[in-house]
Amino acid sequence: MTDTAAPRRWKRPPILIHDPRWRIAIYGGGLVYLVLAIGSTEVKWQRVYEGLDRGWRFVLGFLSPDFSSRWVDISQGLVESLTMSVTATVVGILISVPIGIGAARNMAPLPVYLVCRGIITMSRALQEIIVAILFVAMFGFGPFAGFLTLSFATIGFLAKLLAEDIEDIDEAQAEAIRSTGASWGQLVNYAVQPQVMPRLIGLSLYRLDINFRESSVIGIVGAGGIGATLNTAIDRYEYDSAGAILLIIIAIVMVAEYSSSHVRKWVQ
Amino acid sequence: MLKIEGLSKTYRTGDKALIDVSFTVPAGQVLGLIGPSGAGKSTLIRCINRLVEPSAGKVYLGDLNVTALSRGELRRARRRIGMIFQEFALVERLTVMENVLSGRLGYVPFWRSFTRRFPDADLAKAFELLERMGLTDQADKRADALSGGQRQRVGIARALEQDPELLLVDEPTASLDPKTSRQIMRLILEVCQERGLPAIINIHDVVLAQSFTQRIIGLRAGEVVFDGKPQELDDTVLTLIYGEEDWTAMRGKAREDEDEEREREDRLAGLV
DSSP, rough: SSSSOOOOOOOOOOOOOOOOHHHHHHHHHHHHHHHHHHHHSSSOOEEEEEHHHOOOOOOOHHSSOOOOOOOOOHHHHHHHHHHHHHHHHHHHHHHHHHHHHHOOOTTTHHHHHHHHHHHHHHHHHHHHHHHHHHHHHHHHHSSHHHHHHHHHHHHHHHHHHHHHHHTTSSSHHHEEETTTTTTHHHIIIIIHHHHHHHHHHHHHHHHHHHHHHHHHHHGGTTTHHHHHHHHHHTTOOOOHHHHHHHHHHHHHHHHHHHHHHHHHHHHH | OEEEEEEEEEEEOOOOEEEEEEOOOOOOOOEEEEHHHHHHHHHHHHHHSSSSSEEEEEEEEEEEEEOOOOHHHHHHHHHTTTETTTOOOOOOSSSSHHHHHHHTTTTOOOHHHHHTTTOOHHHHHHHHHHHTTTTTTGGGGGGGGHHHHHHHHHHHHHHHHTOOOOOEEETTTTTHHHHHHHHHHHHHHHHHHHHHHOOEOSSSSSHHHHHHSSEEEEEEEEEEEEOOOOGGHHOOOOHHHSSSHHHHHHHHHHHHHHHHHHHHHHHHHHHH
């Protein structure tokens, strides 16, 4: 300890906006806008009240789900959805592996890289539902459009993450394999594949998961599967059947999530 | 035999890593390449097998001008040059055996390497090398399950599996303890002598370089500033290469390391 008194002043960390006038103007402006925006929204309280009633019937349907009376439709929709998501995942992986390698700057020459990145960007720019609407318009209602949609979406997702993973590999290992006189294919097989495989498997399972969930959404725009069944049930005010479908979807997603996290731990 | 003529490398950033480097390595010579970090040691040995593309100059492996080769020819030339790396650079998720066999990649077609069906002669050679390295029991373990010294021995086996005519060795002891470092250096020297193999060893440990090599080249800022016998490496030369430093103290420290090592061995011997 020294004789001098310990300092009694400290500095408050800087606040976002320094000038108090600006601070009041910006925060105040935000508040005014919020009030005006809420004020301009037309809410028909009558309809909200009616909706409450309908919502309550939906909750009741949920509480007493009816699996039996529409079981044939439900099981058909489920099988369709599962088939759709599994096939789309497999096809998606098969296509996205070469595209992912091509989109890794350390593995591909610039023209190939640009083309592959372009494909990925296109796939990621279009939201699944929009793609589904396009494919339904092209190939008609049903699971084939759904399968195409999910495959297309899988390419953007997997190829991008795979490419990033390949760009992050330990270059020393790749250099060592190259120094043996290995060809490009052997380099991929011996230096890249062992490094990215666990993550590729993990991502594929995760994508299977997502594809199943998406399959129930795109069904609503006519791309088949359990989503179509759900849509029909709601249109017919059969909330007990709709509740049953939702419960089944939740159960399957939970099982898929749980098992995929297990498999991912195991492949490390 | 390796001949380097007027080799220069300027990186895209404008850094001159090598400036007009020329020397010849006769058959069977083990050459130590010393110099401070950033002097261009790594760049120099990578220019020899063109993992780094030189900006100017020529590299002759025997009669072959390596710098003039096309991609396919370069692959065939790389087979003749074995390389041992700093931090080992083994493919961690492959087994020890796969790592050693990867030394044959330049010789086998893709489908054979993909299905891991290497010719019997390659397998026999790999087992022989693993035995020489004392790793026979580890063949089927994953490379990341081994200790540092063991991993570097796998690295040596991989390079020798190529049946090389030249060894390029990049900081082989950078992540090893003093005792293991000496063992690895001794091992590299032994295999070079057994096969009459010339080698270029990048090494920042001056004392190790002096005790294990037949000739030393000192690099400073990309230029050769010393080329001679290890005994000729005195304080003036070291100062020329590394700049001002207390060299006597460094030598003393190295001797302490050795003493300590011996002491530890004695203590261990006492325990048994």
